[in-house]
Amino acid sequence: MARTTSPRPGTTISGRIFTKRSGRTYCCLTGGTINRGPGPTGKDMNIKICRKSSRRGSWTSLALVMALAVILFPVDALAYLDPGTGSFLIQGVIAAVVGAGFAIKMFWHRIKALLTGKPVAEDDDADE
């Protein structure tokens, strides 16, 4: 008989990112289960896929949905400042939220540069 369990927070399965809130693990997209194959006990492990990610406000849900765009891999940060765990992690979320908009903005600048024949400015604050 298959055992239903939760993935570790941060696990990516089938392109979905899992997070943990209030002791429960959530995924941001669809409902249903994913069969993860045999677990340590030899039984099949099913992953719960939850529809709702948070009861604490829609902005968190939005941010987590956008966080799908972030690929996670280890990066060392050598610095004399403590960047702060929360400050590091939120950058991943914000990057996902603003990244697409910024990419479109830059694309538009390039289109405009092509149309006007003026190169894209290296220093976009030059006129400030």
Place this chain on the structure above:
Amino acid sequence: MSDGHHAASFRDPSGFLFHDQGKLYRQVNRSYAADYDLLRDSGLYDLLVEKGLLIPHTEVSLDLARSDEAVRILEPEPVTFISYPYEWCFSQLKDAALTTLRIQRLALKKGMTLKDASAYNIQFHQGRPVLIDSLSFTAYREGEPWVAYRQFCQHFLAPLALMAQRDIRLGALLRTNIDGVPLDLAAGLLPWRSRLSPGLLMHIHAHARSQKKHQSSGATGKKTRVGKNALLGILDSLKGAVTKLNWRPGGTEWGEYYDDTNYSDSSLQTKKKLVGDMLDKTDSRTVWDVGANNGFFSQVASDRGLFTLAADIDPTAVEQNWRACRKGGRPEMLPLVMDLTNPSPGLGWDHQERDALLDRGPADTVIALALIHHLAISNNVPLDRLAEFFARAGRNLIIEFVPKSDSQVQRLLATREDVFPHYDLAGFQQAFAGRFEILEQTGIEGSERTLFLMRRK
């Protein structure tokens, strides 16, 4: 400090500042050698200096090295007066924030990144915000989030948002929080409508929640990856959030504010000429105009090419002065918000990281116009103590005595008992004669006030 080691320069192991025979130098340590070479070889140093964003330096002999760790000794171009973020008006802090973001964008384009975003690393030099720490850069590694993101939000975005959306006086929180305004504090103090701004929602409110959530979670966050374009997106978002923050005193337009003055145009010009004539009799290079209001009389000094600190308690007046300086190109003028009854103290580690106001002097000349009654009557400071303060602040003093018969003093006394029997011209002269030689005194046309030129004994 021993070996002239600068008291505020100890956090970053990349190097430190030190004094030697009256000059300021920066030692670059071996641990920073590769980054220093990259700063130079990438062209970032030349680019930033060319744009007036980084203080230029020259490399000098290693003989000045203070330890075996030294690989370079730099002599930065001197900054006349070091000011602190809690002394800046709203637009000065905003300009410093935008300068920091601009530097970070240019650094990324040259393969480097700012490893700190301290507001204290920005100084107003020749009328412009400029980065003074040339060891703030490190090699950028693809995927790395911005290490200084938290510091930028605490040093710039949070105080700016509080000043713009809650109360301009909350800029003083930078004085009590040496590493910027804690984001949970800012989030709690900001009005609910601040959440409607996507920038403030993300960089302050969500950021504060993320900090709280992970403060004891045991996670390190080191696995977070932010691609370069995404990082540029974050910087663009921060820039948008900062740019959108504006402050208008009392909801008025700037042009309407301060149009109402107590003086006629001709008497103002007469007084301006008197001050200028007295200033010309001093041998001054630095002038502190205390109680400078919007800098009208400070221009007497700055127009003569003298470095002029124009300090006033009113953030509105300082804001107006800074906007005029920026617009009109007055590189010699530095407007600052300063309450002389409670001037900036020595702050930070060992009381020495941030200097007290008087420790940054003395000025060659102090100008104090229409000020003494505020200090002596509103703040009850005895005249001899005022003389002591001004003697510590400057070598020369141009000061206006405002008698009790003046309408401005009458206004101050209208709501309180007159407990100032010695506040008159003779009492003033006697008190100041203890610390100063009175070189000249002249009545100001159209008023009962007297202008004095004094030299410290």
